[in-house]
Amino acid sequence: xxxxxxxxxxxxxxxxxxxxxxxxxxxxxxxxxxxxxxxxxxxxxxxxxxxxxxxxxxxxxxxxxxxxxxxxxxxxxxxxxxxxxxxxxxxxxxxxxxxxxxxxxxxxxxxxxxxxxxxxxxxxxxxxxxxxxxxxxxxxxxxxxxxxxxxxxxxxxxxxxxxxxxxxxxxxxxxxxxxxxxxxxxxxxxxxxxxxxxxxxxxxxxxxxxxxxxxxxxxxxxxxxxxxxxxxxxxxxxxxxxxxxxxxxxxxxxxxxxxxxxxxxxxxxxxxxxxxxxxxxxxxxxxxxxxxxxxxxxxxxxxxxxxxxxxxxxxxxxxxxxxxxxxxxxxxxxxxxxxxxxxxxxxxxxxxxxxxxxxxxxxxxxxxxxxxxxxxxxxxxxxxxxxxxxxxxxxxxx
Ligand code: HEC
Ligand code: HEC
Numbered sequence: 001x002x003x004x005x006x007x008x009x010x011x012x013x014x015x016x017x018x019x020x021x022x023x024x025x026x027x028x029x030x031x032x033x034x035x036x037x038x039x040x041x042x043x044x045x046x047x048x049x050x051x052x053x054x055x056x057x058x059x060x061x062x063x064x065x066x067x068x069x070x071x072x073x074x075x076x077x078x079x080x081x082x083x084x085x086x087x088x089x090x091x092x093x094x095x096x097x098x099x100x101x102x103x104x105x106x107x108x109x110x111x112x113x114x115x116x117x118x119x120x121x122x123x124x125x126x127x128x129x130x131x132x133x134x135x136x137x138x139x140x141x142x143x144x145x146x147x148x149x150x151x152x153x154x155x156x157x158x159x160x161x162x163x164x165x166x167x168x169x170x171x172x173x174x175x176x177x178x179x180x181x182x183x184x185x186x187x188x189x190x191x192x193x194x195x196x197x198x199x200x201x202x203x204x205x206x207x208x209x210x211x212x213x214x215x216x217x218x219x220x221x222x223x224x225x226x227x228x229x230x231x232x233x234x235x236x237x238x239x240x241x242x243x244x245x246x247x248x249x250x251x252x253x254x255x256x257x258x259x260x261x262x263x264x265x266x267x268x269x270x271x272x273x274x275x276x277x278x279x280x281x282x283x284x285x286x287x288x289x290x291x292x293x294x295x296x297x298x299x300x301x302x303x304x305x306x307x308x309x310x311x312x313x314x315x316x317x318x319x320x321x322x323x324x325x326x327x328x329x330x331x332x333x334x335x336x337x338x339x340x341x342x343x344x345x346x347x348x349x350x351x352x353x354x355x356x357x358x359x360x361x362x363x364x365x366x367x368x369x370x371x372x373x374x375x376x377x378x379x380x381x382x383x384x385x386x387x388x389x390x391x392x393x394x395x396x397x398x
Contacts, residue, residue: 082117
């Protein structure tokens with residue numbers, strides 16, 4: 001062995017060995033990473049972390065669903081159906097009308113097929129009749145939608161896309177365990193919004209459900225930059241919002257919550273995070289913006305608009321270096337920050353912004369044009385109507 005290398009310069013041998021070693025290592029590493037991401041995808045889509053203790057034992061949602069939530073009602077509160085989970089016979093039945101979308105039994109059948117995005121049902125068949133015994137929710141409920149390829153609300157999953165049709169407040173308000181006053185609060189939130197701090201501080205001031213894509217390389221998560229990695233917030237949501245079994249504590253909020261007796265969350269956080277970091281922001285559809293105006297708009301973004309002073313770098317955010325005082329937000333209201341751990345706002349990353357109107361944490365800007373108008377007014381930028389339009393076209397191109 002040694003003989004065969006004689007005559008080659010030592011550095012060449014060392015380099016060759018290094019390449020071989022790293023090459024092998026990279027392959028293993030890549031395969032491991034791919035497996036971790038796949039595992040995270042299953043968790044993101046299907047894992048409830050045992051939150052049935054909340055959605056079933058406490059809120060009794062399984063009763064309401066079995067009694068009153070037919071698929072048409074489910075679709076009307078923004079629930080989505082994964083067409084790829086439907087067997088051919090069910091697809092045919094829905095198409096020819098032999099499967100009724102007006103019957104709660106169909107919802108239970110869809111849950112049995114694991115076809116309702118973000119809702120996980122445990123269905124038992126007794127004497128040929130399906131009974132929904134337990135129900136829980138997963139991350140996909142709020143952070144996935146479908147492409148409507150089969151029918152409105154029924155199609156292929158789009159993970160990481162915020163479900164802005166979903167009305168979580170209206171869904172929780174269906175619970176027989178919630179009193180009338182509390183129902184009114186939940187019903188006031190509206191679609192595409194959720195208040196992930198309401199059950200902590202009692203305040204009702206919901207925020208828009210954000211996308212969970214385009215976050216690679218950003219070490220400051222949530223609207224207010226509460227954690228320095230996604231896993232921080234995933235633990236918060238899994239325990240404090242979804243009601244899963246595990247613990248979350250945050251001294252800055254004087255908050256410490258433990259649900260159940262086991263930890264069904266911690267071991268899943270690395271895979272869950274890897275999956276989310278793998279989700280890329282979607283590119284704008286061809287023809288969805290005016291390319292020439294976008295080129296001019298880029299100059300406004302970097303010049304007269306001063307946008308780049310905060311929306312900097314590849315992800316269009318300075319989140320890795322600083323957060324901002326609430327007064328830096330151009331949203332209609334800034335009080336959400338005061339309820340967070342940091343009391344500040346993070347500059348929102350802008351990749352894929354075309355996809356998820358309305359904008360700002362409170363959804364106060366209906367369009368990207370409205371975003372630019374808000375900044376033009378609040379920061380007294382003095383942009384001309386042409387500059388406003390061009391800048392909005394640029395934002396649509398990201
Ligand atoms: C009931 C709806 C709902 C569910 C279920 C939910 N989220 Fe969220 N998620 C939200 C809302 C609302 C926010 C915005 C809160 C904030 O940033 O202050 C958010 C924020 C996030 C963010 C921050 C995005 C960013 O730009 O930094 C990530 C990541 C995220 N959620 C992932 C998850 C994961 C993973 C799960 C499952 C463990 C989950 N969410 C479950 C509603 C939900
Ligand atoms: C001083 C820092 C700063 C400057 C300058 C700034 N932004 Fe922002 N931007 C932020 C912060 C912070 C947020 C989050 C505000 C919120 O949601 O309340 C934000 C949010 C946004 C959003 C909303 C994204 C979403 O997903 O909801 C858009 C779009 C945006 N900015 C575009 C711009 C444009 C265009 C300019 C230039 C005219 C600009 N920003 C200038 C800090 C800044």
